[in-house]
Amino acid sequence: NWGTALRLPRGSLLPSCKRPPPFFRIREKTTAPCQTMGVPKLQVPTPRSFLRKHSREPKLPQRKDLGDKVVLKPHVPKRTEHPIMGLRCEKDFITANVAEAMMSVAKRPLRACVDVRTGDKFLVDDSGLVKKYLKKKDFGKTPSYIKKRKAEAREAQEAAAARLEQHRARKGLTRLSREERERVLQGLKQSWEQVNRAFQGLSVVVDTVPRRLRKEKMEAQMRQLERDVRALERHPAVYVAGE
Template sequence: MPAECQENIKRLIPRPKTPVVKPPMYRSVYTDSIRRAFKANKDCHRTMGYAEVQLDPPTRFLKKHTRKVVRPFVEKTKVTRPKSSLEEMAEKKIAEGCEKIPRKPLPDPNENKIRKNIKQINMVDVIRKVPPLTKHRVQDTRNGHIIVLDEAGLEPTYVSKKNFGKTPVYILKMYKEKEKARIMENERIKAIKPPLRYIPEHERNKLLNGLKINWAELQKEFQLLPMITDTLPKMKKKTMLEKQLKDLEKDIDLLERSPALYVCRDADDGESVE
């Protein structure tokens, strides 16, 4: 059951409630002065404007373009740009008594000017101009819509070209470069000695017999080891012999299964591939 529903003898006697003591409200030290200043200036503007100001009647309300705006007078001053070094040099030479700087002569108004007859030039150009060829147009709808076959891509223009159906020049050039590179690579390979050398039958048998002899010697040495390998050197020797025997068995098996063998040619080996 919840704690509120449980009966207790202590709850039969009513307990007095402890009053909550609140801290005093904050009061600024300027409260009284602000209240006095507010009451002193409260009724100073109760009416619309000051009493001594004469207000305009309602009929004289502010209208457009009636206010006189007096703009301040601005005196115009002429701004002179700074002289360049060439101008200062010219003034200095003139002051020293030198000759004046020659200027471009002005055109003579009495001189006869050759005027172009633009109309005559246009007439000659039109007469000499080659007339354009008629365009092949077709009406494709009953409403009169016309399309130009050449511009729409419906005219067989590429078939009439001279190089139609021929291999492009850049592809032929690419083929020639590839063939040239292939021939050069073949010549380079032929010039280099082949990296592998074929082992003849007698040499393979000789190598196989030598591997078998080595395996027999290692097997004999392995069988002579003690039965108990209780020291570290004995364990190392046994592991080494097992590894060597395993490698020799792999080599013997490879030579017996492969009748044709090729080995890498040494740099000083002068034999050729058989």
């Protein structure tokens, strides 16, 4: 029926806006417990229970009465046991003490040295100032255990060297003797001296290609001879491969 007028609730077409809560309610919600002004519920002390003197000092616990200590009596002797009576020792303690005192060695006092006027002293025997180890039989001698360790190390080194010699002999390597090594070393030094003498005789001005090549060749020879000499001097054992 188009003739009927529509009735809408008042304010339904208007935008609705909520009013913010009061400030005291926000304060109550955001405040955590026990963070307000004082405790919410506090028992107020009575006038009779006021703070007394020495009431907060620590007090010792009351002493408990433990009573008398019970002393345990010895066991009742058996029926077969008889009391020991009338026994006397025949030892003369006076004579024994005199004999022990006569046979004992007198105790020597410790030697001390006083170095200040106030009377402070220190023991001399253990201070390191007395040469009491000089009279020992093994003073200044190598201990036996060190000699044993050195012998074991020498034997192990000789065994390792022998195994290495066998291994190199199987590969065809021959060790040069001391005389041969010295002879080779002297030959290398003489060769270096000859090359150096020829190098010193070169012209100072190197203006042609042959002169430059000759100078570079002689420098290379001298460097190689120096490396060989250093290698022989550094290594006493030199091995040469077989032909």
